[in-house]
Amino acid sequence: MMNTTTRRVAVVNSAQTVLSPAWPDRQHIDLISEAVAGALKGTGLRIEDVDFVIDSGSDFLDGRSISNCGFLGAMGAHHKEESRVEEDGLWSLSYAHDKIAGGSAKVGLVIAYSKPSESDVRNFWTGLLEPFLQRPVGLDQFSAAGLYAQRYLATAGLKADDLHAVSNRAWERAVANPYVDVAEVPGDAAFWNDPVSTPLRASDLARPADGAVAVLLASADVADQVSATPVWLTGLGSAIDQHFLAAREPDALPACAAATRSALRMAGLDDVRSFDLAEVSATSTVGELMVLEALGFAEAHRGLDAYVGATTINESGGALPADVIMATGLVRLHEAASRLAGRTGYETPGATSALVHGTGGFAMQNHCVVTMEVAS
Amino acid sequence: MTVIHQPETAEANVETMDWMAAQIKMPYTLTPGQATGIFLAELAGRRLIGSRHGDELIVPAQDFSGTTGEPATGFVEVAPVGTVQAFTTGATGTIGIILIDGSTVPFVHQLLGVEPEMLELGARVEAVWADEPTGGMLDLAGFAPLGSAATFEPKDDPADLAAAFEKVDYTMTLDYRHAYGPYYGTLFDGVKDGRRIRGVKCSACRRTLLPPRALCDICLAPTAEWVDVEAVGTVQASSVVHIEFIGQRLTPPYVYAEIVLDGTSTRLIHMVGDVDPDVAQTAAAPGARVRAVWSDRHTGSLADIDHFELLPGDET
Numbered sequence: 001m002m003n004t005t006t007r008r009v010a011v012v013n014s015a016q017t018v019l020s021p022a023w024p025d026r027q028h029i030d031l032i033s034e035a036v037a038g039a040l041k042g043t044g045l046r047i048e049d050v051d052f053v054i055d056s057g058s059d060f061l062d063g064r065s066i067s068n069c070g071f072l073g074a075m076g077a078h079h080k081e082e083s084r085v086e087e088d089g090l091w092s093l094s095y096a097h098d099k100i101a102g103g104s105a106k107v108g109l110v111i112a113y114s115k116p117s118e119s120d121v122r123n124f125w126t127g128l129l130e131p132f133l134q135r136p137v138g139l140d141q142f143s144a145a146g147l148y149a150q151r152y153l154a155t156a157g158l159k160a161d162d163l164h165a166v167s168n169r170a171w172e173r174a175v176a177n178p179y180v181d182v183a184e185v186p187g188d189a190a191f192w193n194d195p196v197s198t199p200l201r202a203s204d205l206a207r208p209a210d211g212a213v214a215v216l217l218a219s220a221d222v223a224d225q226v227s228a229t230p231v232w233l234t235g236l237g238s239a240i241d242q243h244f245l246a247a248r249e250p251d252a253l254p255a256c257a258a259a260t261r262s263a264l265r266m267a268g269l270d271d272v273r274s275f276d277l278a279e280v281s282a283t284s285t286v287g288e289l290m291v292l293e294a295l296g297f298a299e300a301h302r303g304l305d306a307y308v309g310a311t312t313i314n315e316s317g318g319a320l321p322a323d324v325i326m327a328t329g330l331v332r333l334h335e336a337a338s339r340l341a342g343r344t345g346y347e348t349p350g351a352t353s354a355l356v357h358g359t360g361g362f363a364m365q366n367h368c369v370v371t372m373e374v375a376s
Numbered sequence: 377m378t379v380i381h382q383p384e385t386a387e388a389n390v391e392t393m394d395w396m397a398a399q400i401k402m403p404y405t406l407t408p409g410q411a412t413g414i415f416l417a418e419l420a421g422r423r424l425i426g427s428r429h430g431d432e433l434i435v436p437a438q439d440f441s442g443t444t445g446e447p448a449t450g451f452v453e454v455a456p457v458g459t460v461q462a463f464t465t466g467a468t469g470t471i472g473i474i475l476i477d478g479s480t481v482p483f484v485h486q487l488l489g490v491e492p493e494m495l496e497l498g499a500r501v502e503a504v505w506a507d508e509p510t511g512g513m514l515d516l517a518g519f520a521p522l523g524s525a526a527t528f529e530p531k532d533d534p535a536d537l538a539a540a541f542e543k544v545d546y547t548m549t550l551d552y553r554h555a556y557g558p559y560y561g562t563l564f565d566g567v568k569d570g571r572r573i574r575g576v577k578c579s580a581c582r583r584t585l586l587p588p589r590a591l592c593d594i595c596l597a598p599t600a601e602w603v604d605v606e607a608v609g610t611v612q613a614s615s616v617v618h619i620e621f622i623g624q625r626l627t628p629p630y631v632y633a634e635i636v637l638d639g640t641s642t643r644l645i646h647m648v649g650d651v652d653p654d655v656a657q658t659a660a661a662p663g664a665r666v667r668a669v670w671s672d673r674h675t676g677s678l679a680d681i682d683h684f685e686l687l688p689g690d691e692t
Binding site for chain 1: 394395398400406408412415416436442443461462463464465466467468469471472473474481482483484485486492497512513514518544546548550551552553554555556557558559560561589590591592593594595596598
């Protein structure tokens with residue numbers, strides 16, 4: 001059920017670079033240029049047709065302040081309205097949707113990118129922390145994931161080895177994904193068994209990746225002209241949890257559940273199991289299970305069940321093998337939209353609806369959910 | 377903010393010009409506010425202070441509840457004793473989520489002197505205090521298995537609370553290795569080895585862009601063609617810098633200019649040297665002709681140009 005008081009907005013095309021643990025021979029602008037050129041290619045739309053640009057990235061990761069100002073040319077934002085969102089690209093997409101739905105623009109370009117290989121990612125994550133009480137005590141992205149995991153496994157009655165099913169599945173699909181730079185599922189025993197932050201191993205933790213993604217949104221009148229299969233945005237929602245890690249729920253993500261309720265309410269849906277596809281983000285295996293439960297694909301502590309449900313989950317491999325910090329959620333949307341549109345290499349017969357999830361902040365404090373559909 | 381670019385000292389790939397080392401070092405004086413300021417100040421006296429918010433008792437003390445938003449109605453001294461709700465061991469040791477007796481919201485801290493294999497959820501722990509307080513969270517060094525620490529009921533409105541810290545000094549240091557990529561890499565290789573400055577020509581508008589890049593900023597068309605650019609150009613704007621600031625590389629006064637190299641459509645920021653700052657505002661005014669003076673440095677950056685010198689007005 002579409003809310004008729006707003007204008008319909010569709011993804012008309014999208015593109016990404018290969019996601020690699022390091023792109024040592026390419027700058028941010030080289031990656032962004034490739035994604036932006038790819039998103040425009042074949043649409044018949046030119047950069048002059050783009051009304052505005054919204055982009056996601058991190059000054060922290062980029063090593064310069066207001067870094068978008070240096071990347072405007074590559075983003076196609078010359079003399080255009082441009083805004084930066086210091087959150088995952090899925091939030092940028094939400095704001096771009098609202099701008100077109102509100103009627104003040106017809107075509108928007110949404111971009112997200114990062115090169116975590118250029119700095120120490122631990123500094124990025126701990127830099128997000130409140131500095132007086134949490135940052136000095138050694139809390140970081142790994143220990144936060146470990147604290148969640150210990151409590152989740154204890155309540156769910158699972159062992160750390162049970163999480164291998166989540167990561168092995170993710171890496172197998174990443175190997176099959178030509179846009180993730182990985183030749184084979186990691187085979188070394190240390191990766192799967194040596195603790196990084198107990199009970200989690202390297203195999204449980206998202207691998208940071210460099211890359212860029214661009215998504216072209218348009219109002220219905222434009223989308224119907226330039227795309228044979230516009231992917232309509234039907235629901236959007238976001239919600240944030242409190243900052244102090246210890247004060248949050250021990251083994252669940254209520255903010256993710258709240259974001260899902262908002263998106264489903266807008267889409268006029270009440271059961272996520274009706275979606276053909278889901279692409280979700282997480283910074284750890286236990287994080288992915290908690291996301292799947294908060295989204296409604298499984299009961300609490302039964303996230304492993306979600307992978308055998310009616311909805312195809314993370315066919316791309318998801319965020320664990322390639323976490324383009326600030327862009328991972330928008331990559332998920334690109335993956336899902338490409339499948340719904342049946343683009344070359346993404347043919348997915350019968351898939352007409354998808355749910356996309358992105359996360360941001362320290363230890364998945366913030367969540368964004370987007371639902372999409374194509375005409376069946 | 378201090379930004380230090382150190383291409384010449386980078387351990388690096390000076391031969392292939394792949395990346396540039398950079399460091400950002402930012403000094404801060406952070407303001408903890410009333411509740412956190414009191415909590416931190418009281419650690420030197422080995423007291424733990426929480427705050428009441430309706431039914432909640434939060435340790436460390438907070439001005440507002442993160443769950444309900446309720447402001448603190450009073451401060452409470454709590455026993456330095458609690459229970460481990462979760463823990464994890466990694467490269468930096470073992471940290472845990474600890475619920476202080478009588479409090480309702482736990483917090484994260486280090487667990488000291490524990491054998492992670494022997495530690496269990498629900499373990500009882502007590503505060504370990506730093507020998508020499510330094511004025512921060514680590515004046516409470518962490519928590520260790522319960523020994524002789526006194527337990528007591530939370531004491532509301534403790535007497536003689538320390539004054540809240542007004543500020544906490546903090547320095548953030550971030551190191552980067554910025555990739556040059558194929559376009560800057562080609563430019564800087566040319567600068568280093570042959571004193572060549574190379575730009576690219578837009579395939580649509582035919583403007584020459586420096587530094588080179590994959591797409592034209594304006595047309596978004598590919599830039600396919602490399603062109604050599606003479607290190608001679610025209611000042612578009614200039615400024616005599618008199619102010620001193622942290623991280624400054626030159627001693628003021630000096631002259632900065634936006635220079636359009638001949639044939640290009642982009643502006644290059646560089647120094648104009650060999651000019652008396654007193655007359656620079658007219659001598660290096662827009663329209664002045666300048667030429668690069670190369671240094672004896674071969675670092676492969678535009679800093680290999682020592683400065684631009686003014687050319688006589690009639691020279692082209």
